Amino acid sequence: MQIIFKTSYDQDINILSKRGEYIRVTLLIVSMLAAPLFLDVYYLSELGLLLVYAIAGIGLMISTGFTGQVSFGHAAFLGIGAYCHSILMTTGVPFSVSVVLTTLFCGFIGMLLGRSASRMHGFYLAVATLAFLIIVETVIGEWTSLTGGYAGFLVPELQIFGVYLPEIWQQYYVDLGLTLFVVWGTANLLRSPTGRAFLAVRDSELSARSLGINVEWVKIQSFGISAAITGIAGILLAHHLAYLSPETFGVLESLKLLLMIVVGGLGSITGAIFGAIFVSLLPVLLSLLRDVLPGAISQQAGLEPMLFGVIIVLFVVFEPDGINGRWKKLLHFFETFPYYRKASFVRQKRYLKTERMR
Amino acid sequence: MSSLVVENLSIEFGGVRAVDGVSFAVEPGETFAIIGPNGAGKSTIFNLISRIYEPSNGSIHYGERNLLDVPPHRVVNLGIARTFQNIDLFEQATVLQNLLVGRHSRMSRNLLRDFLFIAGARAREREHRRKVEDIIDLLQIAHYRDQKISDLSYGARKNVELARALCAEPTLLLLDEPASGLNQEETDDVSFWLDDVKHDLGVTIVMVEHDMGLVGRVADRVMAINDGKLLAIGTPDEVRNNPDVQQAYLGIPA
Numbered sequence: 001m002q003i004i005f006k007t008s009y010d011q012d013i014n015i016l017s018k019r020g021e022y023i024r025v026t027l028l029i030v031s032m033l034a035a036p037l038f039l040d041v042y043y044l045s046e047l048g049l050l051l052v053y054a055i056a057g058i059g060l061m062i063s064t065g066f067t068g069q070v071s072f073g074h075a076a077f078l079g080i081g082a083y084c085h086s087i088l089m090t091t092g093v094p095f096s097v098s099v100v101l102t103t104l105f106c107g108f109i110g111m112l113l114g115r116s117a118s119r120m121h122g123f124y125l126a127v128a129t130l131a132f133l134i135i136v137e138t139v140i141g142e143w144t145s146l147t148g149g150y151a152g153f154l155v156p157e158l159q160i161f162g163v164y165l166p167e168i169w170q171q172y173y174v175d176l177g178l179t180l181f182v183v184w185g186t187a188n189l190l191r192s193p194t195g196r197a198f199l200a201v202r203d204s205e206l207s208a209r210s211l212g213i214n215v216e217w218v219k220i221q222s223f224g225i226s227a228a229i230t231g232i233a234g235i236l237l238a239h240h241l242a243y244l245s246p247e248t249f250g251v252l253e254s255l256k257l258l259l260m261i262v263v264g265g266l267g268s269i270t271g272a273i274f275g276a277i278f279v280s281l282l283p284v285l286l287s288l289l290r291d292v293l294p295g296a297i298s299q300q301a302g303l304e305p306m307l308f309g310v311i312i313v314l315f316v317v318f319e320p321d322g323i324n325g326r327w328k329k330l331l332h333f334f335e336t337f338p339y340y341r342k343a344s345f346v347r348q349k350r351y352l353k354t355e356r357m358r
Numbered sequence: 359m360s361s362l363v364v365e366n367l368s369i370e371f372g373g374v375r376a377v378d379g380v381s382f383a384v385e386p387g388e389t390f391a392i393i394g395p396n397g398a399g400k401s402t403i404f405n406l407i408s409r410i411y412e413p414s415n416g417s418i419h420y421g422e423r424n425l426l427d428v429p430p431h432r433v434v435n436l437g438i439a440r441t442f443q444n445i446d447l448f449e450q451a452t453v454l455q456n457l458l459v460g461r462h463s464r465m466s467r468n469l470l471r472d473f474l475f476i477a478g479a480r481a482r483e484r485e486h487r488r489k490v491e492d493i494i495d496l497l498q499i500a501h502y503r504d505q506k507i508s509d510l511s512y513g514a515r516k517n518v519e520l521a522r523a524l525c526a527e528p529t530l531l532l533l534d535e536p537a538s539g540l541n542q543e544e545t546d547d548v549s550f551w552l553d554d555v556k557h558d559l560g561v562t563i564v565m566v567e568h569d570m571g572l573v574g575r576v577a578d579r580v581m582a583i584n585d586g587k588l589l590a591i592g593t594p595d596e597v598r599n600n601p602d603v604q605q606a607y608l609g610i611p612a
Binding site for chain 2 (some may be wrong): 009010012013185186188189191192193194195196197199200202203204206207208209210211212213214215221224225267
C-alpha cells in the first residue's frame with residue numbers, strides 16, 4: 001500500500017511525481033540507450049521503427065486522444081514529412097535544417113486542415129480527414145516531377161552535420177533522441193494551459209468556450225502540433241524505408257495509427273507508446289502464428305487487416321481504456337494491495353450533461 | 359464595479375419567442391434571482407448573456423461594454439463566469455485540472471513555450487495553483503482535489519462547477535439552478551457559500567432557481583418571467599405576492 005503525501009505544488013507540476021514512475025522511466029531509458037549492445041541489427045532496426053510509430057502515435061494522440069478530433073488522415077502527414085524531408089535533402093539541405101523546415105511545413109498543413117476541421121464534428125470530421133488523406137496521396141502520386149510519382153523516390157542517406165550515419169545503431173540513436181524530445185515536449189504541453197485547453201475542448205466545447213477558450217483556435221493549434229509531430233515520424237520513417245512510394249501512406253497506414261492509439265489507450269502518452277509496441281509486435285506474432293496455422297488460413301491475403309479489425313473491436317468492447325488502462329489497473333492492484341477490489345474501476349453511468357448548444 | 363443592463367431582449371426559435379422584450383438591470387454587489395415555470399425562458403436569458411445564442415432584438419451591456427460586440431469566448435474576460443443547469447465539467451480530467459482550466463482567461467499561453475516548458479512556465483503554474491487553492495479552501499473541496507470528475511457524486515460536481523467559475527475571478531456570476539438535485543442540507547450549504555462568495559469576493563450573482571426557500575434567503579431582488587415575458591421585479595416577498603406570478607404558477611382561479 002502506497003500513500004502519496006504531497007508537500008509541494010511542484011509535485012503536481014513535475015512530469016513524474018511518484019517514485020515508482022521515476023524508477024520505471026529511468027530504467028526504460030537506460031535500457032533503450034543500452035539496446036544496441038544487446039540486439040542484433042534486425043531487431044534494432046525493428047526497435048527503431050517502433051520508436052518512429054510511437055512518435056506518430058503521440059502525434060495522432062494529440063488531435064484525437066487529447067483534443068477529441070478524430071482523424072483518418074494522419075498517414076498523409078507521415079507522407080508529407082517523409083517526402084518533404086527526402087526532397088529537401090536531395091537538393092542538398094542539411095539534415096537538421098531539413099528536419100526543422102519539414103516539421104514547420106507539416107505543422108502549417110495541419111493548421112490548414114484544422115482550420116476546416118474546426119467547424120466539423122464526429123462523422124463529418126472523419127470523412128473530411130479521409131478525403132484529405134486521399135487528396136495528399138493522389139498529389140504525391142501524380143506530381144511526378146517532384147516526387148517521382150508511383151515509380152518511387154530514393155531517400156538520401158542519413159547524414160548529420162556532414163557526417164554519414166550508415167549504421168543501424170546510429171540511426172537508432174537518432175530515432176531515440178527525437179522520441180525522447182517528443183515525449184518530453186508532449187508531457188510539457190499537458191501540464192500547461194495549452195494542453196489543458198485541448199482536454200477541455202475534448203470534454204465539453206460549451207464549457208471551454210464559457211471559460212475563455214477559443215475553441216476553433218485550439219483545434220487549429222492541436223491539428224498543427226499533431227501534424228508537426230507526425231511529420232517528424234515521417235522523416236524518420238523515410239530513413240527506415242529508404243525508398244518511398246505514395247501507396248505506403250494510404251488509408252491502411254492511417255487505420256494502423258488509429259488502431260495503435262485505440263488499442264494503446266486513448267488520452268495518454270503511454271497509451272500511444274503501448275500502441276506502438278503492439279502494432280510492432282503484431283506482425284511478429286502473425287509470422288509465428290503462420291507457422292502453427294493450417295496453410296488454408298495462413299496463406300489468406302487479408303489475414304493481417306482482418307486481425308487488426310478484430311482486435312480493435314475486442315478492445316472497444318472489453319477494454320475501452322486500452323492497454324494503458326490495463327496497465328494502470330495492474331499498478332493500482334500492487335499500489336493498494338491488498339485492498340484492490342474487482343469494482344475498483346467500475347464507474348457509474350454519467351450524469352446528465354447540458355444539452356449541446358453548437 | 360459594473361452593472362448588468364439588459365434592454366428589450368428577445369430571441370425567436372422558429373416561431374417561438376423564447377424571450378420576448380425582457381428588460382432588467384442588476385446592480386453591482388446584488389444577488390438577483392430569475393424565477394418562472396418550466397420553459398419560461400430563464401436559461402435562455404443566461405445563454406444570451408454568455409453569448410451562446412444570438413438575440414434577435416435588444417441589447418446587453420455590462421458596465422461600459424456592449425456584450426453583443428464580444429465573441430462567446432471573450433465574455434469571461436469581462437468578468438462574467440457561469441455554471442450550467444445540468445453540470446458541464448470536463449469529465450475525464452481531475453478536479454484540479456478543471457479548476458486550472460477555470461484560470462484560463464487569466465493565463466497567458468504560447469504553444470512553443472508550453473511545449474518546451476521554458477520562460478517561467480513553472481512559476482506561472484505555481485502562481486495559478488495558489489489562486490486555485492484559495493477557491494478550494496473557500497468551498498472546502500480539498501479532499502477531492504485529485505479525483506477525476508467521473509468519480510464524483512452529483513453534489514460534489516455542483517461544488518466543483520461553482521469553484522471552476524470562481525477560478526476565473528468573475529465580478530458577475532451566472533448560476534443556472536445552483537440547488538437543483540441537491541437535498542435540504544446541501545441546499546443550505548449552497549446558501550452559505552453564496553453568502554461567502556458575495557461578501558468575501560464581492561461578486562454580483564444572478565441565478566436561476568426554482569427553490570423559493572433558497573431564493574428568499576439569498577436574493578436581494580427577484581424577477582419572475584413566464585412565456586418569455588417579464589411578470590414582475592421586486593423583493594422576494596413582493597414577487598411572491600404578485601397576482602400575475604401566482605397565476606403563472608397556479609393557473610387562473612376558477
